[in-house]
Amino acid sequence: MTPEDIVNLPSMPPGNPSYPVGPYRFIDREYLVITYRTDPAAIRQMLPEPLEPDGSDTVMYEWIDMPDSSGFGSYSESGVVIPCTFNGQPVNYTAMMFLNDEPPITAGREIWGFPKRWGEPRLRVEKDTLTGTLSYAGQQVALGTMVYKHENRLARDLADRGKHLKKTQVNLKLIPCVSGEVGMAQLVGYELTDIEMQFHYSGDARLHLVPHVNAPVADLPVLEVIEGRHFKANLTLPYGRILHDYLT
Numbered sequence: 400m401t402p403e404d405i406v407n408l409p410s411m412p413p414g415n416p417s418y419p420v421g422p423y424r425f426i427d428r429e430y431l432v433i434t435y436r437t438d439p440a441a442i443r444q445m446l447p448e449p450l451e452p453d454g455s456d457t458v459m460y461e462w463i464d465m466p467d468s469s470g471f472g473s474y475s476e477s478g479v480v481i482p483c484t485f486n487g488q489p490v491n492y493t494a495m496m497f498l499n500d501e502p503p504i505t506a507g508r509e510i511w512g513f514p515k516r517w518g519e520p521r522l523r524v525e526k527d528t529l530t531g532t533l534s535y536a537g538q539q540v541a542l543g544t545m546v547y548k549h550e551n552r553l554a555r556d557l558a559d560r561g562k563h564l565k566k567t568q569v570n571l572k573l574i575p576c577v578s579g580e581v582g583m584a585q586l587v588g589y590e591l592t593d594i595e596m597q598f599h600y601s602g603d604a605r606l607h608l609v610p611h612v613n614a615p616v617a618d619l620p621v622l623e624v625i626e627g628r629h630f631k632a633n634l635t636l637p638y639g640r641i642l643h644d645y646l647t
Contacts, residue, residue: 410506418506419470422637426467427597429631431522431531433460433543433606436623442481445494445619447571447586449643450483457482458619459491460543460606462522462531474500477520477533477541479616483569485642490567490588497533497614511639512572512587518614529629535614545604545627564591564634569642584646589639599630 400413410416439456446452459480466473478496482489497518498504507513519534524547533541569588576582604627608617 410509418502421470421506421510422592422635423471423506424469424593424633424635425465426633427631428468428634429464429522430629431462431529431543431545432628432630433545433604434458434625434628435460435606435621436625437619437621441619442483446481446483446492450485450490450492450569450586453482453484453489455482457625460541460608460616462520462533462543464522468503471503471506472500474498474503475520475522476503477518477531478514479619481619485567485569485586485588488567490569492569492571494619495614495616497535509574511589512570512585514570516614529627533614533616535611538609538611540609540611540614541616542607543604543627545629546602548600548629549602550600564594564596564632566590581646584644585641586643586645587639588642589637591634592637593633593635595633597631597633599628601626601628603627 408416409420410418434457436456437458439452442452461478461480463476476496476498479494481492481494483492484490493514496513496515497520498515499519504515507515522531527547529545529547531543532539567588567590569586572583572585572587574583604624606621606624608621610617
């Protein structure tokens with residue numbers, strides 16, 4: 400391989416790259432998002448400075464089913480998102496994610512700093528109940544349930560449909576150097592684009608989290624469930640930008 404060949408590779412390994420060049424388009428991406436109130440001290444412990452709690456003491460636990468993802472295939476994902484602020488502006492910080500497909504794990508960590516680990520999430524309709532589960536190392540660590548389309552609460556204003564998906568998302572990107580020192584330490588921001596909302600419901604939900612050392616979703620304990628949201632959309636995940644560099 401020439402130096403030009405090397406710098407034009409989309410990803411490792413050179414002979415069979417884990418993922419192609421982006422941006423990445425998702426079709427029929429289905430969500431179960433359960434918003435709940437938790438311990439503000441636990442939020443502060445999990446948020447990296449200079450991110451600040453937004454004062455709501457809320458967390459969003461998410462399941463996402465992605466049957467048609469360009470470059471990544473078909474997979475499911477589950478994780479924790481914390482509403483917060485950066486320089487006074489509202490953002491969402493992704494605290495942890497678990498999914499069952501290697502290409503999006505690798506790309507997510509290498510490009511945007513998504514905190515992705517292998518897990519076994521599943522989102523499905525069981526009779527009259529939308530049900531999300533997450534298992535790690537053979538143990539179920541999260542169970543979320545929501546009434547299935549009891550209320551059709553599509554936003555009256557079409558411009559508001561998918562508004563929550565347009566919020567700036569922030570990740571902590573950490574990559575070690577071969578020397579053993581930190582090679583990259585950044586807060587990375589991005590915004591989803593080309594959002595086409597298919598449906599959106601909100602209603603009663605419940606969430607149960609189980610303590611687990613390698614899937615510590617219960618470190619943000621459930622004090623009160625506020626609501627569940629069930630929606631499906633087509634959208635694009637573009638490249639992002641550096642918001643804060645800890646090494647400079």
